Amino acid sequence: MVRTMTVICFCIMSGFFLCLGGCSLAPKYLRPAAPVSAQWPKGEAYKARWSGVQPSISWQEFFINPKLRKVVAMALENNRDLRVAALNIEKAIALYQIQRSELFPGIDASGSWSKEHQLISGLPGGAQSPTIKRYSVELGISAWELDIFGRIRSLKEQALEQFSATEQAQRGVQISLVAEVANTWLALAADQEQLKLAQDTLKNRQDAYQLVRRRFELGVSSELDLRQAQMQVEAAKVDVARYTTLVAQDENALNLAVGKSVPPELLPHDLSETLAAVKEVAPGLPSDVLLRRPDILQAEDILKGANANIGAARADFFPRITLTTNIGLMSEELSRLFKSGSDTWGFVPQVILPIFDAGASSANLRAAKVDRDIALARYEKAIQTAFREVADALAQRGTIDEQAAAQRSLTDAAAATYHLSMSCYEKGIDSYLNVLDAQRSLYAAQQGLIAIRLARLTNLVTLYKVLGGGGPQNSTSSNVSHPDKQ
Structure with missing residues (x-):
């Protein structure tokens, strides 16, 4: 029994080390060249002074407004989409460990008891047919595949790359969430x-309507002036109601993104207090900075997984060797089960050599190669899309300050025009129509100034997002250990 166990263990260990030392048929992975320019676009929309290197900073360093920091921290703790992304990582780890486990033999223990009555006629002396009892205890390995040609290792590598892609997806969700909040x-x-x-x-x-109404009652202004002034009052009431609705909807959207109600003391009151909410960025970087973006890293991980899958498809053309073995004890009496002479063992190696499968293996290999080409095209498209997003953000960044300065001048001019026209109307030397035009122009200019100030701040947030959120170290997924250590 001891010699038999030694031989079987030797065969298993030999197969295990042969499995570990087996070859891999997967193509060697080389990162494709980025299908974009090595430099950002140049032109009137871009600032030449952007020549520094963008530091990798966390969102805590990027956002300097204390209220906004607290709101973002609440979102990272309570947002449900981020929770789903984290759970997807745990699922990917489990799937990887399932695939990795196929490299090792699975050892099972079993015990059985059977009772069989054999009907035999014509026994001498009127003897009864015998009843046979069997007791057995076994320990064995069932159909363990020796991964000589790397099929299982290729599938394991594919599962590992899928885990990495899921981890990058979680980083992308986090960066998008920070920007959304x-x-x-x-x-x-x-x-x-x-x-x-x-x-x-x-x-x-x-106030203007009351002035026109008094002038109308005195016979100085016409009823047309009175009705036009009334129209402006009603139009302003419409805007008040509309922006009241928008403020409520913005609060609802913020609560949804955060995952819980944001305390009133953390809500902004106006845009003036947020002018220093984010730090300036210096986006004068070569285009290879895009390779830090989680969506591009995710696409590359998927490409690596597809590349590894080719190795598994190639291995299907070669023989598969499996081992099934067991050792145990068997006796017709339970009291003798663990005594000498009750040993039993089995050792069944099996080789399966593919000869004819109607082209299934060839088609599987072609499909794997096409999947790799599709993943390559998506990886390149992800880089091109990222380059365009950064270029668009840089173009806006290069002109937004000029737009803001021009809008401020326009607002000042509109305010001066309105005051002059109102003064002339009160003195009776100008019509109320000019006051209305100046009033509308001033209101539109003031609204435009708020919109441009908002655009300037959201542009900084967009730059932070499209440049990868400050680098991989900012992701909470970096706290997830390697699946081999789970």
Whole structure:
């Protein structure tokens, strides 16, 4: 029994080390060249002064407004989409461990008892037919495949790359969530200011309406002037109601992104307090910075997995060797089961050599290669899309300050025009039509200034997002250990 166990264990260990030392038929992976320019676009929309290197900073360093920091931290703790992404990582780890386990023999223990009555006629002396009892205990390995040609290792590598892709997907969800919360918070601030502007405009127009009404009662102004002033009051009331709705909807959107109700003390009151909510970034980087983006890293992991799957498909053309073995004890009496002479063992190696499968293996290999080509095209498209997103953000960043300066000048000019036209109307040297035009122009300019200030801040958030969120070390998924250590 001892010699038999030694021989079987030797065969199993030999097969195990042969499995570990087997070859791999997967193609060697080489990262494809990025299908974009090595430099960002140049032109009037881009600032030449952007020549520094973007540091990898966390969102805690990027957002300097304490209220916004607390809101983002709440979102990272409570957002349900982020929880689903984290659970997907745990699922990917489990699937990888399932695939990895096929490299090792599975050892099973079993015990059985059987009772069989054999009917035999014509026994001498009237003897009864015998009843046979069997007791057995076995320990064995069932159909363990020796991975000589790397089929199982290729599938394991594919599962590992799928885990890495899932981890990068979680990073992408986190970065998108941080940007979504920041943009929603800024939009709420802008709509709060738009609401305040609409309320102030309503008060000014009501004052103007009372002035025109007194002039009308004195016979100085016409009824047309009175009705036009009334129209402006009603239009301002519409805007007040509209922005009241938008503010409420912004708060609802922020609560959804955060995953719980945001305390009132963490909500912005207007856009002025958020002008220093984010730090400036220096996006003068070569285009290879895009390779840090989680969506591109995810696409590359999927490409690596497809590349490994080719090795598994190639291995299907070669023989599969499996081992089935067991050792145990068997006796017709339970009391003798563990005594000498009750040993039993079995050793069944099996070789399966593919000869004819109607082209299934060839088709499987072609499908694996096509999957690899599809993954390559998607990887390249992800890089091109990322390059375009960064270029668009840089183009806006290069012109937004000029737009803001021009809009401020326009607003100042519109305010001066309105005051002059109102003064002339009060003195009776100008018509009320010019006052209305100046009033509408001023209101539109003030709304435009708020919109541009919001665009400038959201552009910074967009740059943070499209540049990869400050680097891989900012992801909470970095706390997830390698699946081999789970």
